[in-house]
Amino acid sequence: MDEFFKKIPFIDNVLKGIGQIMLQENRWTGLLFLIGIFMGSWQGGVAVLLSTAAGTFTAMKLRYDQSQINAGLYGFSAALVGVALSFVFQTTLLIWVLIVLGGALAAIIQHFFIQKKIPVFTFPFIIITWVCVFALHQLTQIPPSAAVAASIEPVDYDDFLTCTNAFGEVIFQGGVLSGVIFFIAVFISSPVAALYGFLGAILGSYVSHMHGEPIDKIHMGLFGFNAVLSAIVFSGFKKIDGIWVFMAVVLTVLIDDYLVDNNTLNAVGGVLTFPFVAGTWITLLLQKVFIKVKG
Secondary structure (H helix, E strand, O other): OHHHHHHOHHHHHHHHHHHHHHOOOOHHHHHHHHHHHHHHOHHHHHHHHHHHHHHHHHHHHOOOOHHHHHOOOOOHHHHHHHHHHHHHEOOOHHHHHHHHHHHHHHHHHHHHHHHOOOOOOOHHHHHHHHHHHHHHHHHOOOOEOHHHHHOOOOOOOOHHHHHHHHHHHOOOOOOHHHHHHHHHHHHHHOHHHHHHHHHHHHHHHHHHHHOOOOHHHHHOOOOOHHHHHHHHHHOOOOHHHHHHHHHHHHHHHHHHHHHHHOOOOHHHOOOOOHHHHHHHHHHHHHHHHHHHHHO
């Protein structure tokens, strides 16, 4: 299989870009994510392929650093733009055009921050999706997708599924099986990241429950997916890593709960992964302060 990907590196770059949604530079992780998305809807699967390809192709044409392209760094925000727009709206011609353009623009914004050495994670996806959702709601009458209209709920509400549902919701998937596949996809790339992500989902769900968030939405993973991402960022084998994971997850969930409870971002499509980005930024700043004090 390695020979196949060497012959067609673009496919490898696209799959790694999808895998980087959960910070995994792994083609098999990306492939499993793609399978899980297709299980949710074929539109979502096609959209994530188109947007990730657009972002990767744009990076290649603009001659960005090849090692960064190979690592999938210009694919993950683009991938999320595609899956988000196809999840929120019915896939009309305009939506398909925006999926491709949004994927390309995500790569350009990502490059700007990479050049500045600013770790923005999924922030390019957030900006583009907020602008698109707000503009489309204001200027068009495109109806919501079937997934939004149906308000998909998980089959069961046990604790394990609450956590895997959180993995699923990172990529807008409400199905139980997709969440399990996403957890396995991260685990085959990095067991420690998957397990910390699982613990992050537990902690995030607990904090949200203590805040009185709706139990059905907690079980659906809607208050856990940002926590999963924050936990994965700081996951590692050192004891101190566990402390940073705990701090990042708590900060992320508190930001998430506040924004959701106050309907702060409803007009632009909701919080998306912004609580993860904000919580991670704060934790990284605290890390720098800690290192300076310790040094």
